[in-house]
Amino acid sequence: MAEAHPVGFQWVMEAKRRGATVIHVDPRFSRTSAMADLFVPLRAGTDIVFLGALISYVIENERYFRDYVVSYTNAPVILRDDYRDTEDLDGLFSGWQEEKGQYEGPTWRYESTEHKGEDSQQTPESHAERSAQMAGPKVKAHDTDFTLQHPRCVFQVLKRHFARYTPQMVEEACGISQEQFHKVAKHLCHNSGRERTTAFCYAVGWTQHSAGAQFIRAAAILQLLLGNIGRPGGGVMALRGHATIQGSTDIPTLFNLLPGYLPMPKAGTDKSLAEYLENYTARSGWWTEFPKYMISLLKAWFGDAATQNNDYCFDYLPKITGDHSHMTTVVNMADGDLDGYLVMGQNPVVGSPNAGLQRKGLRNLKWLVVRDFYLVETAEFWKDSPEHERGEVSAETIGTEVFFFPASTHVEKDGSFTQTQRVAQWHHEAIAPPADCRSELHFAYHLGKRLKELYANSSDPKDRPIQDLAWEYPVHDARDEPSAEAVLAEVNGYTVADRKPVDGYLKLKDDGSTACGCWIYSGIYAGGVNHAAKKNRATDHYGYGPEWGFAWPSNRHILYNRAAADPQGRPWSERKALVWWDEVKKEWTGYDTPDFMKTVPPDYRAAEDSQGTQTISGDDPFILHPDGKGWLFAPAGLQDGPMPTHYEPFESPVHNPLYGQQCNPVRLEYDRSDNQMAKPIADPRFPYVITTYRLTEHHTTGGMSRWLSWLAELQPGMFCEISPELAREKQLRNGDWAVVSTPRAEIETRVLVTERMRPIKLGRRTVHQIGMPYHWGNRGLVTGDSTNELLAFGADPNSTIQESKALIGDIRPGRRDHSKAITKEATNAPEEELRDLPIARHRPIGKHHVHAPSSKQGDQT
Amino acid sequence: MSESLPGFLQIPGGAQIPAANDDGRNVDLQTGALSGEGAGQKPPGSRQDVGLQSQIFPHVPSHQPCETPTYYGTPVLKQPVWHWPIAAYFYVGGVAGMSATLGSATQLFGGREMRSVVIKTRWIATTGALVSTGILVQDLGRPERFLNMLRVFKLTSPMSMGSWILSAFSSAAAAATVLPYGPRVFRSLAGIFGAIAGLLGLPLAAYTGVLIVQTAVPVWKNPLWSVLALCSSTAAAGSLLELLPLNAKESRTVEVFSLAGKIGEIVTANAIEKDAARIDRVARPFHRGFSGLLWQSAKVLLVSSAVIAIAPGRSPKKRIAAGLVGTAASVCMRFAYFLAGKRSARDPRATFEQQRQTPAITAGQI
Amino acid sequence: MANGFFTDTTVCIGCKACEVACKQWNQLPDDGYHFTGMSFDNTMHLGASTWRHVSFIERPVALNGSDTGFSWLMASDVCKHCARAGCLENCPTGAIMRTEFGSVYVQQDVCNGCGYCVSGCPFGVIDRNHDDGRAWKCTLCYDRQKDGLEPACAKACPTDSIQFGDVEELKERARKRVETLHEKGVKEAYLYGGDAASQPGTGGLNAFFLLVDKPEVYNLPPDPEVPTMRANQSWKSAGLAAIGVAALALVSALVGRTARG
Numbered sequence A: 001m002a003e004a005h006p007v008g009f010q011w012v013m014e015a016k017r018r019g020a021t022v023i024h025v026d027p028r029f030s031r032t033s034a035m036a037d038l039f040v041p042l043r044a045g046t047d048i049v050f051l052g053a054l055i056s057y058v059i060e061n062e063r064y065f066r067d068y069v070v071s072y073t074n075a076p077v078i079l080r081d082d083y084r085d086t087e088d089l090d091g092l093f094s095g096w097q098e099e100k101g102q103y104e105g106p107t108w109r110y111e112s113t114e115h116k117g118e119d120s121q122q123t124p125e126s127h128a129e130r131s132a133q134m135a136g137p138k139v140k141a142h143d144t145d146f147t148l149q150h151p152r153c154v155f156q157v158l159k160r161h162f163a164r165y166t167p168q169m170v171e172e173a174c175g176i177s178q179e180q181f182h183k184v185a186k187h188l189c190h191n192s193g194r195e196r197t198t199a200f201c202y203a204v205g206w207t208q209h210s211a212g213a214q215f216i217r218a219a220a221i222l223q224l225l226l227g228n229i230g231r232p233g234g235g236v237m238a239l240r241g242h243a244t245i246q247g248s249t250d251i252p253t254l255f256n257l258l259p260g261y262l263p264m265p266k267a268g269t270d271k272s273l274a275e276y277l278e279n280y281t282a283r284s285g286w287w288t289e290f291p292k293y294m295i296s297l298l299k300a301w302f303g304d305a306a307t308q309n310n311d312y313c314f315d316y317l318p319k320i321t322g323d324h325s326h327m328t329t330v331v332n333m334a335d336g337d338l339d340g341y342l343v344m345g346q347n348p349v350v351g352s353p354n355a356g357l358q359r360k361g362l363r364n365l366k367w368l369v370v371r372d373f374y375l376v377e378t379a380e381f382w383k384d385s386p387e388h389e390r391g392e393v394s395a396e397t398i399g400t401e402v403f404f405f406p407a408s409t410h411v412e413k414d415g416s417f418t419q420t421q422r423v424a425q426w427h428h429e430a431i432a433p434p435a436d437c438r439s440e441l442h443f444a445y446h447l448g449k450r451l452k453e454l455y456a457n458s459s460d461p462k463d464r465p466i467q468d469l470a471w472e473y474p475v476h477d478a479r480d481e482p483s484a485e486a487v488l489a490e491v492n493g494y495t496v497a498d499r500k501p502v503d504g505y506l507k508l509k510d511d512g513s514t515a516c517g518c519w520i521y522s523g524i525y526a527g528g529v530n531h532a533a534k535k536n537r538a539t540d541h542y543g544y545g546p547e548w549g550f551a552w553p554s555n556r557h558i559l560y561n562r563a564a565a566d567p568q569g570r571p572w573s574e575r576k577a578l579v580w581w582d583e584v585k586k587e588w589t590g591y592d593t594p595d596f597m598k599t600v601p602p603d604y605r606a607a608e609d610s611q612g613t614q615t616i617s618g619d620d621p622f623i624l625h626p627d628g629k630g631w632l633f634a635p636a637g638l639q640d641g642p643m644p645t646h647y648e649p650f651e652s653p654v655h656n657p658l659y660g661q662q663c664n665p666v667r668l669e670y671d672r673s674d675n676q677m678a679k680p681i682a683d684p685r686f687p688y689v690i691t692t693y694r695l696t697e698h699h700t701t702g703g704m705s706r707w708l709s710w711l712a713e714l715q716p717g718m719f720c721e722i723s724p725e726l727a728r729e730k731q732l733r734n735g736d737w738a739v740v741s742t743p744r745a746e747i748e749t750r751v752l753v754t755e756r757m758r759p760i761k762l763g764r765r766t767v768h769q770i771g772m773p774y775h776w777g778n779r780g781l782v783t784g785d786s787t788n789e790l791l792a793f794g795a796d797p798n799s800t801i802q803e804s805k806a807l808i809g810d811i812r813p814g815r816r817d818h819s820k821a822i823t824k825e826a827t828n829a830p831e832e833e834l835r836d837l838p839i840a841r842h843r844p845i846g847k848h849h850v851h852a853p854s855s856k857q858g859d860q861t
Numbered sequence B: 001m002s003e004s005l006p007g008f009l010q011i012p013g014g015a016q017i018p019a020a021n022d023d024g025r026n027v028d029l030q031t032g033a034l035s036g037e038g039a040g041q042k043p044p045g046s047r048q049d050v051g052l053q054s055q056i057f058p059h060v061p062s063h064q065p066c067e068t069p070t071y072y073g074t075p076v077l078k079q080p081v082w083h084w085p086i087a088a089y090f091y092v093g094g095v096a097g098m099s100a101t102l103g104s105a106t107q108l109f110g111g112r113e114m115r116s117v118v119i120k121t122r123w124i125a126t127t128g129a130l131v132s133t134g135i136l137v138q139d140l141g142r143p144e145r146f147l148n149m150l151r152v153f154k155l156t157s158p159m160s161m162g163s164w165i166l167s168a169f170s171s172a173a174a175a176a177t178v179l180p181y182g183p184r185v186f187r188s189l190a191g192i193f194g195a196i197a198g199l200l201g202l203p204l205a206a207y208t209g210v211l212i213v214q215t216a217v218p219v220w221k222n223p224l225w226s227v228l229a230l231c232s233s234t235a236a237a238g239s240l241l242e243l244l245p246l247n248a249k250e251s252r253t254v255e256v257f258s259l260a261g262k263i264g265e266i267v268t269a270n271a272i273e274k275d276a277a278r279i280d281r282v283a284r285p286f287h288r289g290f291s292g293l294l295w296q297s298a299k300v301l302l303v304s305s306a307v308i309a310i311a312p313g314r315s316p317k318k319r320i321a322a323g324l325v326g327t328a329a330s331v332c333m334r335f336a337y338f339l340a341g342k343r344s345a346r347d348p349r350a351t352f353e354q355q356r357q358t359p360a361i362t363a364g365q366i
Numbered sequence C: 001m002a003n004g005f006f007t008d009t010t011v012c013i014g015c016k017a018c019e020v021a022c023k024q025w026n027q028l029p030d031d032g033y034h035f036t037g038m039s040f041d042n043t044m045h046l047g048a049s050t051w052r053h054v055s056f057i058e059r060p061v062a063l064n065g066s067d068t069g070f071s072w073l074m075a076s077d078v079c080k081h082c083a084r085a086g087c088l089e090n091c092p093t094g095a096i097m098r099t100e101f102g103s104v105y106v107q108q109d110v111c112n113g114c115g116y117c118v119s120g121c122p123f124g125v126i127d128r129n130h131d132d133g134r135a136w137k138c139t140l141c142y143d144r145q146k147d148g149l150e151p152a153c154a155k156a157c158p159t160d161s162i163q164f165g166d167v168e169e170l171k172e173r174a175r176k177r178v179e180t181l182h183e184k185g186v187k188e189a190y191l192y193g194g195d196a197a198s199q200p201g202t203g204g205l206n207a208f209f210l211l212v213d214k215p216e217v218y219n220l221p222p223d224p225e226v227p228t229m230r231a232n233q234s235w236k237s238a239g240l241a242a243i244g245v246a247a248l249a250l251v252s253a254l255v256g257r258t259a260r261g
């Protein structure tokens, strides 16, 4: 965190100053470890074993927050008797469909909860959809056992599931000594409960794995058991990436989401608005409000053209046909299925795995648009790349027409950043962009304008969406820069009749009388005031700074904060009071905006026939969940299981110590000749674990740092970090050149020999890890081989985030032969050695069968 | 390898992106102005990627290569920035100063037969002064920069003092030299100026010693360097005069003067080396590298020229021989301790060990 | 009243924001691109165009009171603005002055590039620009202080490792910080240049540091001394020698006179 979120890390230092214990779990000793009280090195990709063992420890030693667990989580809920655990099926859950390579069927459901729609585990695109699947009447009393004794209740199932995740197992799988493990466990338990809370911070060290989503789930389960969710100082915090990557998932750049986590309509199942609403509107919980948000969105986009009789132009929305995530799109490109590609503020040639395949994709396009400050590697792939070096391609042989648009920086335009904590902060144009540089908003707006002109007098019905699109935004200055604030006003929402901004999403209607660009942000422009621009340092009890920017939703700083009070609505403890029920005023109040219906008392109970938000009882803090409870066991929503399970990365030096199932069975694997893979287990050619990461001195692919000499001089060249032990083994001295190789490629790099890298001891076996920053490319002031040449396409099935934190490779002294082809000889493991032992999972994805379960390409964090 | 961006990047269609000017300041002069405190600084030449070519620390950072820690062996001090002409100046200035001193002494007590050597010393003093000023101006780059030296009169700064001394000395010496050729009325003044130059000659020869003592350089910290400077100047002036045609009386004077100087120089040099020897790292420059070579040869040459001088016989040849060897000795000596200083400053352990082993000797003084 | 820095290296996360903020504010050029292999330090030392420099020290032993089995010390070095400043006292032109803020400041329009300050600094801070030969170093953001702003480096420091303010107040705060660290078990914590008593050679530093290992480890001299302190001695011995030499001159003149011609 000190490395990649130095400014945010000041608060960790502040906490430390006030006596907090800081624990850092990481394969390598980083700047963060230097500040930590306890540093726990582990083998990359094994966190689920570690977290699972902590879960098991908390349960076995009865250290969980019982009252919280019993009343706020689904621990007491009883599961179906046909549910089978990975313990029973050697690493698989019940519902596995061998031929489809995915899970199906109802076996993960709560007993007796009726589910609507086809009983499939097909991953919901969104929170709304997930809840829809869980819809139906609320879990009935007789389906629960508040003593947590019933063998099929979630608590007992969870206990059995993690029973073999022991300190010994942690030692064997992660290389963490039992003594270290117990230290962490003690700190954790000592700092949880009524009086104290513990927070987990993670970022891409957890997400960039083939079971990444489950890493986070494991942390969430642990926090729920310890009662650390919805309470001050608790939580599982994603430290986000780019300045407003949070904003770009809220109002998404994702192929399968509409603003506010509404699912993108699917071809086939969502033919009409009625069908769509039927499919995704929950029967209980907050998502019963779904239609209001969807219809208001359509009104915002298509304005007066959107009427009840024409389904509010629902038909105009494109319908997705499958997986259109980044990597799948690129392989389709490589197979010649795509004509054009817009790259706005991205540098995939350096940032995305298997850079070679990435470039192959670009070479097979007809046209490419790049908007950036500099001619980054992606904009210049056609004139300089390893393929050029090796004489495999030349500018003449590449047909792609590249358009470069100079972009304006964040200080040259108005707009907002939404940070890690969901606080949207406005930034004002400090200086006009030079020359032809323009903002994204300018580009998008004027592109839309021109399209509208082009199609103005068309009578072809397929052009109606463009014609009817509401695209009126005031422009100013000589550049005709559209008003970002006008966009914010639309995002906030307004009443159609008088175009007055609404105060919040509670005001939205499903009758077309309101319009709203993104319901979760509603209120950010309440009263016509730009609340994101508020910069009042005035702080409050916990220093959340309620007058600083706007935290969606409704300026709430802690989600589900109803859980900070006990079922009767009293704070669990004075020390940790946050939100409570005011008996006198008969309303929820506290130090943060309550995340609950303001006047619904703690003792309110939903009835069988309750509708809408009335289905949420007074003691249901997790209001977005249809059952109002925190999910220790996820009955829906994940493709690879209701509970986290340890799987080895695609490529691993060891057998999965827990199950016969080596890797995540539903992982996204791109099994192609241009995406060579090592043997799944202990490939002798690639004995070492490689993990990749960032340096404080550079930003991601370097577009914002390798062109700035003050930053470039701080980390002037590509290097990798290895332990003195490995260095000795390989006769490498500090500062030497070395070649690192994987089946995809080999790159040259300096070596930094440091004791900060430690050989990992797994039982009698020692595993060496190679740490690699990924900031370099062949353009800019300082250049170097890109780490991503080495990585493979392959991803987590829930998020489609690539597995870039744990792979295997080799290292040897010397420099690479720039003319020699990348290790092409490396072929896929011979047939008899199936990629995945003992259960083979091939999910060929590429030309013309894009049948990967559609899933979202999130930002990495 | 990497290309630094041109001021303007032409893109088909006429679009232009102003790129930060590539002098390493990342200031786009289209939008920004160079007005910072450091803006006046001339950036190093090209901004090209040097390809990571600098020397690289070959050890594991956490394995200190030696028992007493340093920061990757990098220097703790900045080595003296002066170039070799300054060493030459140490010699020339010294010669000028001491010949003036000997000159005025002879002028007062030498009597009529020694007139010519007095004239010679004045000429040496004047020429020396001029050459010295030349060297300093060369080192500073521009003549007006030397005038800056006379901007203030600063007791704490030997260099300030030195500048004033040199200026005053040059004027006096010059006056003493030229006046005799001027109108009769002024002639008598020549003597007075000669005397003044003679007096100023002493501090002129001595201050370069004080100058190096007053630095952070370990090997230069010994106050005796000022004594060495003076003795070396005496020997040097003597040796130079020994090369000139002299009558019996004159050569006697010069020989005594020069021999005493040489003896004094050897004694102080040994005293300094002995004191430094207490800390091996501090003494190193006297034994290692070019500085070591020069230092040892200087001592040998000094001794030999002294021996020659003491040897019986009075032939001019012998005197000239002594003069030549003596001159070589002084020149070696100046360059020796000049380079020793640079070497010493580059060695962090010299600084560290010296400070560890001699706790602030002079703490609290002044 | 003097302003200065208290740099608490125990909270430095080595982000180098100070180094960059300084270069940006003062519009200094980069020093070229050199991979050094010295942990994460690729700029190595303070110089004419690097006025803040963050050093990285890797040690096989953990800090007392922490359980990391290893330690990575980071420290942001800067001009110390010494109470007795060698650079200032050596400067022959008066280019280096003590400002109203108690800082040591180089007037670029006066500096003549003699380089004497460079040898006068016992910390190897100030250096000459290779091009026009003038000497440069941290100005303690004189221009910003004039406008009532704190120095750019301190402003940029996310963890308050660099604390700017009145030196006396800072020293008070620093002593407290050392106490708390000792209580927390970090016995090795101490102040470097905290006062004249602990560093007589400089009379204390206006920019002082909280360190946890030998000064040498951070490339700081253990017992620095302003060279002026040896001036007296050397002038004295020079004086005595001068008298000797003067006498010698007279003697040799007399010897010559009495010599038979």
Ligand SMILES: Nc1nc2c(c(=O)[nH]1)N[C@H]1C(S)=C(S)[C@@H](COP(=O)(O)OP(=O)(O)OC[C@H]3O[C@@H](n4cnc5c(=O)[nH]c(N)nc54)[C@H](O)[C@@H]3O)O[C@H]1N2
Pocket: A001, A003, A004, A005, A025, A026, A027, A028, A030, A043, A044, A045, A046, A047, A202, A203, A204, A205, A206, A239, A240, A241, A242, A691, A692, A693, A694, A695, A696, A697, A698, A699, A700, A701, A805, A806, A860, A861
């Ligand atoms: N200075 C700087 N700041 C940045 C960025 C930058 O490029 N530079 N990028 C921004 C972006 S886009 C993002 S997404 C964030 C990312 O922020 P981080 O996630 O902090 O960035 P990384 O360094 O990629 O990964 C963090 C750590 O994960 C560790 N790690 C690797 N594998 C594992 C594993 O299996 N388990 C565990 N526990 N740890 C593992 C790595 O060693 C590394 O130290 O940073 C943002 N901030």
Ligand SMILES: Nc1nc2c(c(=O)[nH]1)N[C@H]1C(S)=C(S)[C@@H](COP(=O)(O)OP(=O)(O)OC[C@H]3O[C@@H](n4cnc5c(=O)[nH]c(N)nc54)[C@H](O)[C@@H]3O)O[C@H]1N2
Pocket: A204, A208, A241, A242, A344, A345, A346, A347, A348, A350, A351, A352, A353, A371, A372, A373, A374, A376, A407, A408, A409, A410, A440, A692, A693, A694, A699, A700, A701, A702, A703, A704, A774, A787, A788, A791, A804, A859, A860, A861
């Ligand atoms: N091996 C490995 N690979 C990784 C990761 C890893 O940890 N390991 N991390 C992954 C993660 S988390 C991420 S987020 C990606 C990042 O990968 P990318 O997003 O592809 O790389 P960036 O450098 O962040 O791209 C940002 C570009 O946008 C430009 N830019 C900045 N501001 C603007 C603007 O306002 N407008 C426009 N048009 N352009 C702008 C910058 O100059 C820069 O070139 O890398 C991923 N790749």
Ligand code: SF4
Pocket: A004, A005, A006, A007, A008, A243
């Ligand atoms: S770069 Fe921006 S977002 Fe990243 S740590 Fe610094 S201030 Fe925060």
Ligand code: SF4
Pocket: C079, C080, C081, C082, C084, C085, C086, C087, C088, C104, C120, C121, C122, C123, C124, C125, C126, C137
């Ligand atoms: S540290 Fe050096 S440069 Fe800075 S004031 Fe002290 S003597 Fe001068």
Ligand code: SF4
Pocket: C090, C091, C092, C093, C094, C095, C096, C106, C110, C111, C112, C113, C114, C115, C116, C117, C118, C134, C135
């Ligand atoms: S270089 Fe400039 S600042 Fe340094 S001593 Fe000479 S004149 Fe003074």
Ligand code: SF4
Pocket: C021, C022, C023, C025, C026, C051, C052, C078, C137, C138, C139, C140, C141, C142, C151, C152, C153, C154
């Ligand atoms: S005080 Fe100003 S000049 Fe000095 S280091 Fe900090 S930023 Fe640079």
Ligand code: SF4
Pocket: C011, C012, C013, C014, C015, C016, C017, C018, C019, C054, C074, C075, C076, C156, C157, C158, C159, C160, C161, C162
């Ligand atoms: S800014 Fe602060 S924390 Fe970052 S390196 Fe400088 S002193 Fe350390």
Ligand SMILES: [Mo]
Pocket: A240, A241, A242, A245, A859, A860, A861
């Ligand atoms: Mo990211």
